[in-house]
Amino acid sequence: MQQVAITGTGLYTPSQAISNEELVAAFNQYVDLYNAENANAIAEGKLAPLAHSSPEFIAKASGIRSRYVIDKSGILDPTRLVPHIPERANDELSLQCEMAVNAAMQAMSAANCGPQDIDAVIVACSNLQRPYPAIAIEVQSALSIEGFAFDMNVACSSATFGIAQASGVIRDGLAKRVLMVNPEICSGHLNFADRDSHFIFGDVCTAVIVEDASLSTSGFLVRDIKLKTMFSNNIRNNFGFLNRADENGIGQPDKLFIQEGRKVFKEVCPAVAALISEQLDALGTPASELKRMWLHQANLNMNDLIARKVLGRQPTVDEAPVILDEYANTSSAGSVIAFHKHQSNLQSGDLGILCSFGAGYSIGSVVLQKR
Ligand code: CO8
Numbered sequence: 001m002q003q004v005a006i007t008g009t010g011l012y013t014p015s016q017a018i019s020n021e022e023l024v025a026a027f028n029q030y031v032d033l034y035n036a037e038n039a040n041a042i043a044e045g046k047l048a049p050l051a052h053s054s055p056e057f058i059a060k061a062s063g064i065r066s067r068y069v070i071d072k073s074g075i076l077d078p079t080r081l082v083p084h085i086p087e088r089a090n091d092e093l094s095l096q097c098e099m100a101v102n103a104a105m106q107a108m109s110a111a112n113c114g115p116q117d118i119d120a121v122i123v124a125c126s127n128l129q130r131p132y133p134a135i136a137i138e139v140q141s142a143l144s145i146e147g148f149a150f151d152m153n154v155a156c157s158s159a160t161f162g163i164a165q166a167s168g169v170i171r172d173g174l175a176k177r178v179l180m181v182n183p184e185i186c187s188g189h190l191n192f193a194d195r196d197s198h199f200i201f202g203d204v205c206t207a208v209i210v211e212d213a214s215l216s217t218s219g220f221l222v223r224d225i226k227l228k229t230m231f232s233n234n235i236r237n238n239f240g241f242l243n244r245a246d247e248n249g250i251g252q253p254d255k256l257f258i259q260e261g262r263k264v265f266k267e268v269c270p271a272v273a274a275l276i277s278e279q280l281d282a283l284g285t286p287a288s289e290l291k292r293m294w295l296h297q298a299n300l301n302m303n304d305l306i307a308r309k310v311l312g313r314q315p316t317v318d319e320a321p322v323i324l325d326e327y328a329n330t331s332s333a334g335s336v337i338a339f340h341k342h343q344s345n346l347q348s349g350d351l352g353i354l355c356s357f358g359a360g361y362s363i364g365s366v367v368l369q370k371r
Pocket of ligand 1: 187201
């Protein structure tokens with residue numbers, strides 16, 4: 001089969017960051033306001049009081065210490081807890097396109113190519129700011145790329161599934177080089193008034209150049225890809241175009257991100273470890289030969305558990321790099337950020353695995369070999 005390689009990556013990081021302490025201070029002010037406003041109903045037992053959040057809990061339960069966001073002021077306003085992201089005019093670049101172009105320029109530079117060398121664009125992410133025209137086609141136009149473009153969404157696994165799509169497009173002869181981008185604006189759909197999840201997500205954009213391996217000798221060969229999905233309601237977002245047709249549902253909190261975090265943890269970790277182990281077995285590659293695991297960055301304890309199950313021992317920081325402490329969960333972009341930042345010290349022939357997991361459930365695992 002025709003070989004495919006990843007030859008460049010790019011990372012756009014928003015300029016504004018929020019520490020756990022800042023986020024919790026705003027959340028706790030909101031809680032105090034809510035409890036004061038509803039004091040009578042709470043005293044009569046009609047409403048339950050809200051409880052404070054804590055930076056210590058967040059760091060211990062998730063490993064997250066900060067996150068980058070498009071707009072800090074709206075999220076930290078206790079009377080709002082929603083970012084300010086004004087809609088742009090149709091003749092301006094959309095925010096997701098702007099983020100994508102920034103990350104794409106870096107990825108193309110790393111891959112030593114330009115827009116004229118790209119034949120297709122895939123935008124793959126958890127939340128698309130509009131259904132059409134596709135953000136990918138806008139990116140294609142903004143960069144003056146010939147060929148074709150399309151959007152896709154597999155939640156946290158959008159990037160690995162996007163790499164799989166790009167590989168397929170190349171193997172089918174439809175393109176020689178594909179730009180695959182992940183503009184994740186998770187703060188737009190996060191309920192910052194929900195104590196269980198207000199700390200989980202951040203905003204970012206990653207970009208990956210996937211190409212016919214015969215075009216260059218640099219980067220990483222894509223040795224194998226495994227994709228798996230299993231339906232689960234434990235991570236859900238019910239926002240959609242039919243919401244307006246149900247007047248009873250408008251404004252309900254489940255139109256934002258909701259999850260049963262404990263269940264996700266318990267069900268997803270073993271499934272991911274099993275998929276990686278089966279994949280390595282099928283390739284005849286012992287886990288001891290894996291030099292790196294660029295895992296989805298949702299929760300440090302999840303990554304430790306998965307890496308321990310696969311390797312049979314505690315991973316070193318070098319083997320399973322962590323970026324979620326700084327970036328939080330950036331959905332599909334997380335494993336790509338880890339790959340982008342932690343690949344330069346690998347030697348020719350070294351094997352690594354880029355693996356995502358999340359809503360759906362969905363798991364995508366890509367075995368990469370340094371050239
Ligand atoms: N501060 C203080 N205490 C708290 C807080 C808080 N903020 N939140 C909960 N607690 C308390 C609880 O009340 C509970 O108290 P008690 O024991 O008295 O009942 C205690 O802490 C423990 O609570 P939990 O059991 O909920 O805490 P966990 O230890 O399980 O940690 C996590 C919670 C961090 C959520 C953890 O379960 C987790 O990370 N699970 C996996 C989550 C995950 O991977 N989800 C993937 C979702 S991402 C995805 O697929 C893509 C979605 C698309 C992006 C959408 C953009 C918005």
